[in-house]
Amino acid sequence: MLVDQHGRIINYLRLAVTDRCNLRCFYCMPAEGIDYIDRKELLSYEEMLRLCTLLVAQGVKKIRITGGEPFLRKDLISFLEKLASIPGLEEWHLTTNGTLSTDLVAQLKKLNVASVNLSLDTLDRQRFLNITRRDLLPQVMATLDALLEQGIKTKINAVVMARHNIEDIIPLINLSKEQALDVRFIEEMPFNGSARQGMEQWDHVAILEYIKKYFPDLQKVADPLFSTSANYQVPGFKGKMGIIAAYSRTFCGTCNRIRLTPKGVLKTCLYDKGTFNVKDILRAGATDAQLLIAIQEAINSKAIDGIAAETARAKDITESMASIGG
Numbered sequence: 489m490l491v492d493q494h495g496r497i498i499n500y501l502r503l504a505v506t507d508r509c510n511l512r513c514f515y516c517m518p519a520e521g522i523d524y525i526d527r528k529e530l531l532s533y534e535e536m537l538r539l540c541t542l543l544v545a546q547g548v549k550k551i552r553i554t555g556g557e558p559f560l561r562k563d564l565i566s567f568l569e570k571l572a573s574i575p576g577l578e579e580w581h582l583t584t585n586g587t588l589s590t591d592l593v594a595q596l597k598k599l600n601v602a603s604v605n606l607s608l609d610t611l612d613r614q615r616f617l618n619i620t621r622r623d624l625l626p627q628v629m630a631t632l633d634a635l636l637e638q639g640i641k642t643k644i645n646a647v648v649m650a651r652h653n654i655e656d657i658i659p660l661i662n663l664s665k666e667q668a669l670d671v672r673f674i675e676e677m678p679f680n681g682s683a684r685q686g687m688e689q690w691d692h693v694a695i696l697e698y699i700k701k702y703f704p705d706l707q708k709v710a711d712p713l714f715s716t717s718a719n720y721q722v723p724g725f726k727g728k729m730g731i732i733a734a735y736s737r738t739f740c741g742t743c744n745r746i747r748l749t750p751k752g753v754l755k756t757c758l759y760d761k762g763t764f765n766v767k768d769i770l771r772a773g774a775t776d777a778q779l780l781i782a783i784q785e786a787i788n789s790k791a792i793d794g795i796a797a798e799t800a801r802a803k804d805i806t807e808s809m810a811s812i813g814g
């Protein structure tokens with residue numbers, strides 16, 4: 489079992505399979521994109537499967553595939569087939585921008601994906617273009633339809649940004665009126681691939697107050713174990729809605745996760761600067777036992793929370809979320 493020095497069991501891995509993306513969401517990367525990792529530096533599928541198998545044997549029960557845009561990585565579906573059949577893995581999930589995956593949704597269903605998080609910040613085509621710098625909203629909506637048609641548990645993730653999509657908050661919640669999907673609003677974080685800090689924050693308190701004005705009878709519902717969102721229900725709606733205080737970091741106390749970046753860096757906190765590069769020791773010929781010792785050592789240094797992890801950095805955050813996985 490993997491346990492950190494604060495006694496928290498680590499049973500959830502977020503695996504970013506690429507840092508490449510076909511969108512340019514302004515909160516994630518600059519218009520010109522980021523310097524993508526050289527392909528040789530990416531963890532190969534074989535390396536990922538080895539690490540996942542090792543971690544699952546140590547008690548990791550849940551793996552989320554993310555990126556960059558996961559569907560830009562060649563042969564993703566064959567990789568997912570192998571991932572889904574790792575003995576002991578209880579559930580695998582996927583986060584996608586939905587622009588490339590409409591025709592692949594049936595295959596995700598066959599592979600028993602436990603849920604898909606679809607990133608969708610607005611229902612308005614012009615605002616989608618302004619936010620993502622690409623005119624691809626119809627493709628995302630087609631993926632959403634396909635997910636619901638296949639009966640795949642779907643969560644919409646919307647980053648809340650002052651002056652960009654406040655008017656979308658209520659229409660997004662309204663999607664969950666007739667459809668069994670959950671909508672989650674995420675505070676914007678400074679992982680935008682530049683030194684731009686000081687976002688005009690709409691924090692979780694402001695988001696909730698805004699929503700309550702429209703839905704005064706909004707009910708708080710129980711949050712699942714390890715949930716990063718505070719969850720609510722509009723009475724009569726099929727789906728739920730949640731708020732993720734990703735910048736305020738109110739949920740770190742129960743953190744159960746680690747991350748592997750596309751180039752194989754283990755991050756024990758989203759806000760840390762990367763604990764160590766697992767790929768380097770893996771390619772140097774480390775045995776499974778040696779890999780596990782190194783991973784456990786890294787987990788031993790997991791910060792108590794995201795504020796402590798950020799404070800321990802020497803410099804401001806300048807990474808893109810695409811190179812971490814969210």
Ligand code: SAM
Pocket residue numbers: 509515516554555556557558583584585586605606607645646647674675676677678679680734809810813814
């Ligand atoms: N490309 C895929 C997608 O967009 O769903 C997967 C990777 S993306 C980095 C994962 C999640 O991180 C998305 O839901 C995205 O909205 C979120 N994200 C990216 N940059 C963020 C930021 N600066 N603040 C908050 N959330 C962010």
Ligand code: SF4
Pocket residue numbers: 509510511512513516517555556557585607809810
């Ligand atoms: Fe791409 Fe996802 Fe980042 Fe948007 S949030 S630029 S879709 S990786």
